[in-house]
Amino acid sequence: MKKIVLIFALGLLSLGAVESEKLYKHCVVCHGKQGELVAIKSSPKLASLGQAELSARLKKVLDGSTSLSQNYLAMHQVKMKNLTPQETDAFAKYITELGQK
Numbered sequence: 001m002k003k004i005v006l007i008f009a010l011g012l013l014s015l016g017a018v019e020s021e022k023l024y025k026h027c028v029v030c031h032g033k034q035g036e037l038v039a040i041k042s043s044p045k046l047a048s049l050g051q052a053e054l055s056a057r058l059k060k061v062l063d064g065s066t067s068l069s070q071n072y073l074a075m076h077q078v079k080m081k082n083l084t085p086q087e088t089d090a091f092a093k094y095i096t097e098l099g100q101k
Contacts, residue, residue, distance in 0.1 A: 020094035047099020055092035
């Protein structure tokens with residue numbers, strides 16, 4: 001039984017990586033393939049933020065409490081429409097790891 005649970009958990013982790021990869025394709029144009037670009041001349045490099053900080057910022061975008069202008073907020077919310085607040089940690093981890101490659 002423990003093996004089944006472990007296999008299931010590993011499957012969920014790999015599914016999260018696939019979803020993060022798919023979602024990040026929307027971000028590449030402005031933030032770079034590894035989160036290395038400064039978008040709109042003022043955003044920090046995503047890969048340099050660290051997982052906890054990036055996750056917190058993603059949650060603020062999702063709930064609208066960020067300091068982004070309304071145009072940029074709306075654009076980011078549309079691109080992240082399928083991301084739940086609970087998934088931000090996994091997505092932030094994915095982006096942070098991109099910067100380490």
